[in-house]
Amino acid sequence: MTERTARGPYQNGIRRRREIIETASRIFATYGYMGGSLRQIAAEVGVTPAALTRHFDSKEGLLAAVLDNWDAEVDAMGSTGSRGLKYFTHLTDTIVHNRANRGLIELFLTLSAESSNAHHPAREFIRTRYGRVVRQAADRLREARDASEVRWMDDDEIEQQVRALYAFMDGVQLQWLIDPDVDSVAVFSRTLAMIFKDWTGHDEVPVGSAVGVAHA
Amino acid sequence: MTERTARGPYQNGIRRRREIIETASRIFATYGYMGGSLRQIAAEVGVTPAALTRHFDSKEGLLAAVLDNWDAEVDAMGSTGSRGLKYFTHLTDTIVHNRANRGLIELFLTLSAESSNAHHPAREFIRTRYGRVVRQAADRLREARDASEVRWMDDDEIEQQVRALYAFMDGVQLQWLIDPDVDSVAVFSRTLAMIFKDWTGHDEVPVGSAVGVAHA
Numbered sequence: 275m276t277e278r279t280a281r282g283p284y285q286n287g288i289r290r291r292r293e294i295i296e297t298a299s300r301i302f303a304t305y306g307y308m309g310g311s312l313r314q315i316a317a318e319v320g321v322t323p324a325a326l327t328r329h330f331d332s333k334e335g336l337l338a339a340v341l342d343n344w345d346a347e348v349d350a351m352g353s354t355g356s357r358g359l360k361y362f363t364h365l366t367d368t369i370v371h372n373r374a375n376r377g378l379i380e381l382f383l384t385l386s387a388e389s390s391n392a393h394h395p396a397r398e399f400i401r402t403r404y405g406r407v408v409r410q411a412a413d414r415l416r417e418a419r420d421a422s423e424v425r426w427m428d429d430d431e432i433e434q435q436v437r438a439l440y441a442f443m444d445g446v447q448l449q450w451l452i453d454p455d456v457d458s459v460a461v462f463s464r465t466l467a468m469i470f471k472d473w474t475g476h477d478e479v480p481v482g483s484a485v486g487v488a489h490a
Numbered sequence: 491m492t493e494r495t496a497r498g499p500y501q502n503g504i505r506r507r508r509e510i511i512e513t514a515s516r517i518f519a520t521y522g523y524m525g526g527s528l529r530q531i532a533a534e535v536g537v538t539p540a541a542l543t544r545h546f547d548s549k550e551g552l553l554a555a556v557l558d559n560w561d562a563e564v565d566a567m568g569s570t571g572s573r574g575l576k577y578f579t580h581l582t583d584t585i586v587h588n589r590a591n592r593g594l595i596e597l598f599l600t601l602s603a604e605s606s607n608a609h610h611p612a613r614e615f616i617r618t619r620y621g622r623v624v625r626q627a628a629d630r631l632r633e634a635r636d637a638s639e640v641r642w643m644d645d646d647e648i649e650q651q652v653r654a655l656y657a658f659m660d661g662v663q664l665q666w667l668i669d670p671d672v673d674s675v676a677v678f679s680r681t682l683a684m685i686f687k688d689w690t691g692h693d694e695v696p697v698g699s700a701v702g703v704a705h706a
Contacts, residue, residue: 304607306600308525380606383664384522387599390592390667391520401669431680437672438658438681441665445657448599448664451606453617456653464647465654468688 291329291339294319299340303381306388307337307396334395340381341399347378359423359473361414365443366463372447373458379447386444404440411436424473439469507545507555510535515556519597522604523553523612550611556597557615563594575639575689577630581659582679588663589674595663602660620656627652640689655685 297318301310312333316323330336351371356364372379386404389397415432418424427435442465450458471477513534517526528549532539546552567587572580588595602620605613631648634640643651658681666674687693 305524306522306604308521309523309604376606380603383603384606386664386668387596387603388522388525390596390600404665404668434673434677434680437665437677438662441661441677442654442658442681443661444664445659445661446654448602448660449620449653449657452602452620457650461650461653461657464650465658468684471688472684 290319290321294321294326294329294336295339295343298336299343299377299381302337302340303377303384306384307333307394308388312336337395341396344378344381345403356414357417358414358421359418359470361411361418362439362466362470365439366459366466369443369447369459369462373450376451380451383444383448383451407440408433408436411440418473425475435469435473439466506535506537510537510542510545510552511555511559514552515559515593515597518553518556519593519600522600523549523610524604528552553611557612560594560597561619572630573633574630574637575634575686577627577634578655578682578686581655582675582682585659585663585675585678589666592667596667599660599664599667623656624649624652627656634689641691651685651689655682 294315298310298315301315301318304310305314312323312326315336316326319326326336330339351368385396386400388394389400391397412429412432415424415427415436416429419427419432443462446456446458446462449461450456467477510531514526514531517531517534520526521530528539528542531552532542535542542552546555567584598616601612602616604610605616607613628645628648631640631643631652632645635643635648659678662672662674662678662681665672665677683693
């Protein structure tokens with residue numbers, strides 16, 4: 275938009291770097307980090323393996339860039355900024371989004387399963403990231419509890435409820451990756467409604483929710 | 491136990507074959523099928539890669555043997571033979587079992603995530619197997635419905651309920667693989683109780699259930 279945009283070799287370098295990260299994300303999501311090779315990534319981008327290591331030093335360096343990029347993309351999708359119970363009404367939107375953009379969820383599930391190996395270079399990233407997601411959601415559920423939007427739960431139960439909800443979300447998406455005919459949105463939104471009923475004691479889903487309409 | 495047990499080269503061949511399958515299962519569970527190499531499996535068993543292909547023809551042949559063996563092990567763990575609602579009370583035992591024997595669940599989750607790739611050689615196996623598990627559990631829930639152990643659900647809801655339950659079970663175990671401090675049994679049994687309440691309309695869990703005691 276401005277005349278001062280970077281040009282020439284520098285901008286080409288940025289574009290090339292971006293292209294490598296996107297290709298590596300796709301290859302790692304498809305074959306896993308252990309199964310995806312630098313050679314294959316280089317071939318798809320149309321550069322030499324040496325050019326890859328010039329940009330990223332090593333395969334681990336490339337993985338780190340892929341993970342940073344993932345974090346940035348998830349942040350860009352946005353937590354809605356909703357607080358309390360409303361925070362959870364948007365989870366169905368994430369499932370809908372992932373059906374059209376399978377890259378991130380595929381990368382997440384493949385790396386998560388693979389990184390159960392203690393020596394996997396993504397292990398610490400995955401564990402830290404999952405912990406952060408759980409803590410953030412637990413804070414929202416605590417707000418809901420403190421505002422009496424949901425029944426009383428102690429902090430232990432809050433963590434377990436949040437872990438159950440995300441477990442369920444991951445598992446539904448895994449089933450959909452295994453078999454694209456699985457209606458992940460219908461399965462998820464029905465169960466989310468059951469969880470809300472357990473939390474609130476009644477059948478209504480909070481205003482502003484995507485539940486039940488996201489898949490209409 | 492009998493004098494007529496096979497001996498010598500034939501028996502050694504069987505033992506060696508078993509050893510290769512067990513090592514390959516562990517390597518594929520750890521690195522994925524794409525990431526685990528014949529070279530690495532051969533080195534751990536202490537044979538040459540050529541000896542592996544003499545037994546299993548190719549890496550895909552070895553994968554087929556690993557998958558067959560998996561099916562056999564899961565069958566041996568046993569469905570309890572329980573019918574109706576009782577069938578579901580034993581799922582917590584499976585989580586307990588898997589905590590002590592992570593190989594199978596790790597293999598399942600790693601291959602499942604990896605085989606979202608349309609060209610993955612385990613794709614059809616994983617999809618068929620998951621479909622069979624869902625159908626079998628749906629039959630049990632239909633029995634429970636027909637015996638009025640649970641509220642009325644139509645067949646679509648029954649499939650969705652079963653998919654939700656297994657999604658949830660997979661996701662909890664994935665969290666435990668990512669972080670062994672996660673109390674997968676507590677998270678699972680609490681949510682199973684919530685699901686039972688939704689199904690039956692009351693808080694009691696059927697007699698014979700492992701829920702609530704499996705982790706005592």
